[in-house]
Amino acid sequence: MRVLILGGDGYLGWPTAMDFAAAGHEIMVADNYMRRHIAEATDSDALIGAPSLSERAAIFEAVTGKAITVRIADLSNPEEMFDLVREMRPDTIVHYAEQPSAPYSMRGFREARETFQNNLDVTFNCIWAVKDHAPEAHIIKLGTMGEYGTPNIDIEEGWIEIEHKGRKDTFLYPRAAGSLYHTTKVLDTDLLWFYVRTHGLRVTDLMQGPVYGISTDEADLDPRLCPNFHYDDIFGTVVNRFLVQAVAGVPLTVYGGGGQTRGYLNLRDTLQCVRLAAENSAKPGELRIFNQLTETFTVNELAERVQQAGNQLGLNVEIKSIANPRKEKEEHYYNPVHSGLKDLGLQPHYMTDAVLGAMLERILENRDRIVADRIMPRVRWS
Ligand code: USQ
Numbered sequence: 001m002r003v004l005i006l007g008g009d010g011y012l013g014w015p016t017a018m019d020f021a022a023a024g025h026e027i028m029v030a031d032n033y034m035r036r037h038i039a040e041a042t043d044s045d046a047l048i049g050a051p052s053l054s055e056r057a058a059i060f061e062a063v064t065g066k067a068i069t070v071r072i073a074d075l076s077n078p079e080e081m082f083d084l085v086r087e088m089r090p091d092t093i094v095h096y097a098e099q100p101s102a103p104y105s106m107r108g109f110r111e112a113r114e115t116f117q118n119n120l121d122v123t124f125n126c127i128w129a130v131k132d133h134a135p136e137a138h139i140i141k142l143g144t145m146g147e148y149g150t151p152n153i154d155i156e157e158g159w160i161e162i163e164h165k166g167r168k169d170t171f172l173y174p175r176a177a178g179s180l181y182h183t184t185k186v187l188d189t190d191l192l193w194f195y196v197r198t199h200g201l202r203v204t205d206l207m208q209g210p211v212y213g214i215s216t217d218e219a220d221l222d223p224r225l226c227p228n229f230h231y232d233d234i235f236g237t238v239v240n241r242f243l244v245q246a247v248a249g250v251p252l253t254v255y256g257g258g259g260q261t262r263g264y265l266n267l268r269d270t271l272q273c274v275r276l277a278a279e280n281s282a283k284p285g286e287l288r289i290f291n292q293l294t295e296t297f298t299v300n301e302l303a304e305r306v307q308q309a310g311n312q313l314g315l316n317v318e319i320k321s322i323a324n325p326r327k328e329k330e331e332h333y334y335n336p337v338h339s340g341l342k343d344l345g346l347q348p349h350y351m352t353d354a355v356l357g358a359m360l361e362r363i364l365e366n367r368d369r370i371v372a373d374r375i376m377p378r379v380r381w382s
Pocket of ligand 1: 103145146235253
């Protein structure tokens, strides 16, 4: 397959590109380095510095013999998006090219507007590029479990049948996002659904929970192929943050009561899910939605697991609740259905002590690079 990966420099984009290339697909990655610029501007650099995208591709080719074509392009500019799609004529487009940080989107007007404009513009341009220049292409869009929020009923995979006054119909599952970033993903889904209905596009929307991990088959071939591993309050997801805090000797920052429950998955499973979706395409005129997670945990459970794994390495990990900088429920029902990707063949990598221990060892090798000022939350929702 010819696969175009939008946002190919990101925490998920780069390892996805390597995974598809290693599997024998023809890969082009595009990125405008927005995350790198925001990380620099907010003093949120990743634990291990990443070479440029072209350098990463050259290292990957030297190690594996497989090529990844790189384009530095601003995908919020329609002409740049259309040029890429006309040049490559992809069978599949994996769309990660969004500002991915909830805290950044809540920092102020400028950051909210930047998130809103980038995320919606890239999705809109991607839709039009496919509609006009590659109508058979399958769009795989990274959505988020945060689109649904935390409703007091089971979360279905994207769609829900509703019976009202004796009549039934199927609708997109109700959404109630908890940050402006998550809200842009809700709007993306609505845009995609409109163009699927009216123009018969084929789309898979992956509602993904928070990802953790640093190791993939290809990333482990050379330390310079490492994914961008963030532990700061802007780009760091909670498990990655807790593991760095355990190594830095900072008490794990549980926000508020710690009963917040989310659906988590290992980075290796993100790669599996995206490839399974690509190799089993949605049909023309179908908006297929999967919930992309493998296990659910409360924040308190995550902290306890990291504490246990850290103590096994002699780290003496403490846990300390701090005032919650976000507006979110700290105690709630949470039961998302997540059978669709398993039905396609997903083999989960669960969060075991061994997985957490291996991550801690990798962080220990880089402990001198940890900057303590990046750990405490710097953005409040209100
Ligand atoms: N949390 C803590 N302490 C911390 C950091 C986070 O208690 O130090 C809590 C948060 O309050 C939240 C939960 O942990 O309840 C998850 O937070 P997160 O920062 O790992 O995840 P989130 O901000 O929701 O965003 C991340 C990714 C985003 C993706 C999303 C999936 O950055 O791109 O869409 O996970 S989901 O959360 O399912 O919407």
